[in-house]
Amino acid sequence: MSVMAPARVPSPADRGMQLVNERPFRHPDTRSRAFMSRRGWWLVLLNFLIPGSAQAVAGNRRLGRIGLGATLTMWVVAVILLLSALLAPTALLGFATGAWIPDFLSLLRPLPLLLAQGLLIAYAVLWAVLTIDTLRLVRLVKTGTGSRFGILGLAVVLLVVSTGSAAYAANLTGAARDTLGAIFGASGPSVPPSDGYYNILLLGADSGEGRDSMRFDSISVVSINADTGRTTITGIPRDLAHFPFAEGPMLDKYPNGHESHADPNCGWGSGINQLRTEVEVCQDGNALYPDAVANGSEPAIEATKDAAEGILGIQIPYYVFLDMHGFAALVDSLGGVDVTVTERLPKGWGPAYQGQPADDWAIGWIEAGPQHMDGDTAQWYARSRYTTSDFDRMERQRILQQAILAQFTPQVVLTRFQEVFAAGANLIQTDLPQSLVPYLAELGVKAKEQPVTAIELVPANGIDQEDADWAYVRELVQTALHPPTPTPTPAG
Template sequence: MRAGRARWLWLVALLAAALACNFPTQPPTPLAFPSPAPGQPAASATVPFILPATPTVTSTPTPWPPPFFGTPGPTEVTPIPGALPVFSSPESITFLLIGSDRRTGTTRTDTLILANYQPEFRLVTLLSVPRDLYVYIPGWTMQRINAAYQHGEGNQHLYPEGGMGLLKDTILYNLGIRVDYTALIGFDGFIDLVDTLGGVDVPVACAYTDWHIIDPDGDAEDEDNWALYTVGPGVVSMDGDLALWYARSRLKSSDFDRGRRQQELLRALFDQALRFNTLARLPALYDQFRDTVQTDVSLDELLPLAAAAPGIGTAQVRSFYIDTTIVSGWRTPQNAAVLVPNPGQLEALLAEAMGPPDEAEQARTRTVVAVWNASGQPDWEELAVSRLNYAGFAAVAENNERGQVSRSVLEILSEAVNTDEALALAAVLGLSQDDIVHVPTPGYVSGYRVILGADYSPCFAPAKIDR
């Protein structure tokens, strides 16, 4: 393994600124839930998957249409494939958090995370874009998306707005998302930022093991200076070095899993920024990291956005990923390994991610779920709260008053029973219909209470959580 192999970075401070019992005397009785009627599968035609052809210069040059962000390109390139429709709302604000290990002398944007904010719904959407996504870079060629920035920087006679402008064009063309602001931060800057914030407590739901350097000041090329290191499950306090390792490691996993962990860190940093009023320090942080973060958003533009952050809970932060359900691996004629989008799946994902919440999703953020930890494992109540937040449910960890129990239970505390909602809650937590009981408790603030037993399994896949 090599210290410089994995490249990772993003902006945390700007994202945070942009978003910003009584018991019954009788034993509870199991609630009988009717089994959902099996759905009738709809017949659908199978459409063969066709890989995009490598663009070539035509004998009759086709002029490239006016660029989206004022970055003119060559005029002799056939623009394929066609541009996607715009999915992001004109009223929304989108940040592009980008990064690369600039110590290599180049800037290939190996991490791309889009953060879209919809003010009307106080809703934030995070979308992880894999670095090997095979796209059309406007005015140039088919290539990995992480090559757009470097190409724009190296050809500013063609792209006056440089790498940032071309990367914005590339995302708009291939993903249908207009980027309003961009930000880039390096390894050292990220470490300094996390340490300046006092570290971060990350709810690590699934144990993660990967190679970790033993002595950061030692020889990174010495294999004896590396050892396997494991974090979680549990709430892990991370300083800048450990947070960087957790976000960029992939020798024992993949780029897709790395995207999951990066969003896990972002959500934790956002939650912590709200709880400890970090946003009040925004002007000082902006000035402190002025030379570390490359961005096109000014402090005057940032402060009004920061004012909205306290009204956004982590249940109002949605997580989406362009993963193996959306792309297919392919080798180019030059034998480069790339990820080709499956058009139907990609467009469906983008429409959902950038679209407004439906009534059911909005109702979830108003549903309060209390979580008691009776599993015997420390911090697992925080892991369950995070899990429920991914699904859009508001949740709060409360002190356990039951002692340790063997079986996990979902208690419905309200008089009325919403069967669909209760089943959805149980499914999110990995519980079954048999684990749901009705315990009417008048006056209790929460509509539900989850008792985590020794049988509770905290690990889950955020991409499979249904909001």
């Protein structure tokens, strides 16, 4: 009768070898420097490509699950954002800017971008923790001498790329949130389009050195078709006089049109650009327009709105004010603008006495011909008027506005995101509600595909600056905004 030998019990060494064979990443053969080096390279790459995977296969599984869960979540969010940007950009912008939050909860509108920034910062920190833990798992002292420094160098580079990218995205998100808050922080309520258009009063003034006041030197109305995005810009000369007002406090004061003042402190004439001085210095603007400041505006701006409405015969619920002192920064943030200059223009604040030659006071010249203008040149191009007329300057400002709009491409804004946002926050003041931003952005994309219609209320178009025919002006505007439909020619 044969007796079976007892089964051999595996020794701890045998069990260790079995684990090494089955799970070499978690239980490596530390005696093999070649294997430890290969393992180190793989762990560092896995941590970069799929954060959390290095811990899942070779380290703390709980930390690995946290990393993988965060990574999967970020991937899903990224895919959703990409699809939204391609298929529904307006909805994405509306969600990001909090346009879906009702007006009475407008203080919560920064919340989506704030949460996004917080998540990006948290993910950057998690990625850094995972990278440091991965280096611990690599066991650099067990790798080959050459691989040791290579693995460490690669880990450092990938750490900078990964966490730096997440931190940069968080920084951009914060810049967007801060800029939106600075520009639209006190915006008024949203109103529907008027007669098919969003009409916005565009004001330009210069607080720069050498300016003795902040009169509105550039006044125009931008009318954006609420369906097609077709844009019409109506330029109002700053010296347009004896103009009517729409219904409101200024109409009560001037039922027969704006008049000149005997007091020179109230303005130098009856021109529309004197309204700011008049309302701020010689009248109690806050009593005239008690809700202006609370709605993100100013009494002088509301008075100018009433004047523009009375002149053009359209409703203008919103304004955008551009401080020309910061205008150069916006142009520079866009990388400059391309403009064809029709005649040589001087830079400078003008002659010290009547008849002084421009060569004596000019600090430089803008030469005629195609120009790629930086901010300083563009600013002087918009300001210069002493060798030309105010009407010529109005036309140049309109040309410059269109050149800047053409420069606002997605590629430029994405590559110069922070510069554009920083310039905008220092340059722009508006009462446009933040809830309208996504919709106006969509209209802006449509507008870029169409020519801009320009109307100038100047003598060349039959407009007398001292005694304009206001019925003719309103007819001119209505014809531009609502062109007649061509009558089809009958066949045969």
